[in-house]
Amino acid sequence: MSSPLLLSGATAILPAAAFHDLFALLRQEGFQPVGPTIRNGHLVLDCLDGPDGLPRGWTTEAEAGRFRLQHRQDTAYWGFNLGQESWKKFLFPARLPVVTAAKHHGAISYAPAANHVPPYAFIGVRACELAAIWIQDRILLSGPVIDPHYAACRQAALIVAVNCTEADDACFCASLGTGPAATAGFDLALTELCGEGGHFFLVQAGSERGERLLAHLPQQPVQEGQWQQAQTLVAAAARSQTRSLATDGLPGLLYDRTEHPQWDDVAARCLSCGNCALVCPTCFCFSMAEETDLENVTASRWRLWDVCHNLDHSYIHGGWLRPSSKARYRQWLTHKLGAWLDQFGCLGCTGCGRCLVWCPAAIDLTAELQALRKFPPKE
């Protein structure tokens, strides 16, 4: 890999001690910073007052069916990878009222639900997460139907990406070309340099807005050694990934192998809990729920995340189209790595690895796809 980092755009060195200034500047510009933080022992995404809210000095250990937060030896701000929450939490919330209805004098009126959309500054968006946002943009912004809440949220949000200098065991972004370096879709991207040479951020601007912000930050010019160090760290994060997902033959491979014995094998392990879809940063299925007052005069229609592992996802009167957990897991994987390509021209997977980390049965989609590639059944 010659140059994992983006070479265009303004770059500068921001001393770690001046990290507060970035938050202050964002607040001054009217943004609400949100990013990773530890709440009740969990790594979540939430509002940040400043860099002190970040999980500084913590790291993540993420493997199939296992997630741990551990202390680091150093005081790096970004020495961890992903928690279970993705930025979908803000852009495509798990629960959102979308329509209100009211009866009055025999008539009924309908109105879009009023949802406050704060101008978020997403702090610490990893490359795989930028890919996830890019994918959801294709689904929710590219028409013919545009999700108004997503559009408003996306329009208002500022993105500060962070290049990964370490990878978790669950990561496989390098094989999909979605990471570990942020190459597009951000306003600012940080690469943390923390070692004997001091504690700095290499800051790259990815948009005009980013360049404007960067110009207001206390900065030093980038030295060749720092640039090299950043390149080396990010390249190492890519090289250290042991998992990979080969995409050749998709989607036809999955369409042709709906009766492969591997589906029975995975069904024997899958609990149909839906964790994989809930932590997935690209899954977009939702159900509608009706909420009324006691007199049945006003109602709100809520959009709630749904997952295809739920039995009721395929319910039509008289029964379910996918009654077996085998069929439901097959639907999830075939959609993610197959049908998605036909529907949106891209995979539904970014290589973030959350689905395997948060699976209580440690089901690893990269391994499942590999198994599906082997022993092709006679059809």
Add this chain to the structure above:
Amino acid sequence: MLPRPFRVVQYRRELRDTFTLTLEPWDGPAEFSFRPGQFNMLYQLGAGEVPISISGDPARPGQLVHTIRAVGNVTGVLQRCRPGDVIGVRGPFGTPWPVAELVGRDLIILTGGLGLAPLRPVIYSVLANRPAYGNVEIIYGARSPQDLLYRRELERWRGRFDLRVHVTVDSAGADWHGNVGVVTTLIPRTRIDVLHAAALICGPGVMMRFAVQELMKKGLQPRDIYVSLERNMQCGLGLCGHCQLGPFFVCKDGPVFSYERIGPWFEKREV
């Protein structure tokens, strides 16, 4: 996409559990244009939304007609609607039957149970332009003589010389003098030129699967067979994900598909 308020102008009991609502726009006399085979999301405040195919005459866009079977929460509440009540309508959604494209061809319109409802607009359109089509054969199957939907209309259509209507029921008492058996047994009786015929099918999944096999045995090509599919739908916009069938969103890529397109998925189990 917001629902639009429609007033119920007629409630008609069709069968024990099936009824027809005729709706007019509450907010004015504006027309509601649709093409045969499309569906709407009907919304009843407090209950929710359901996808229901449009079963009225496309040449009369001033009135919106839906035939509904009360099988769940929302349809159960819709069954209690009476003239004057207001419900919400979003639509029309989905792909239509290729009525105009089939001009000049022989047609087999093959339906079972409530599947007649989404095909009734086709029958209206074809009859309105009857000379443009070749032989038209309607095959309809129901569980029993008491379950025949649109019975008076079926009898009227059966009385025409330019239409052949075959009706069968799964079981019947001694007072039934018609056919007994599944709809596929009637396919060999149709008089069509298989090289210039098309079949439009809507009914229970099993019925459609066997009907397709029988039609292909008769010589029809997959591209000349059209089916209308049913899936869980919560948005109608291809976003909620529930109606997926392989690469398709049935709500926007369907519900009407040519068998050539949907065939490979139609035959798979639990997809």
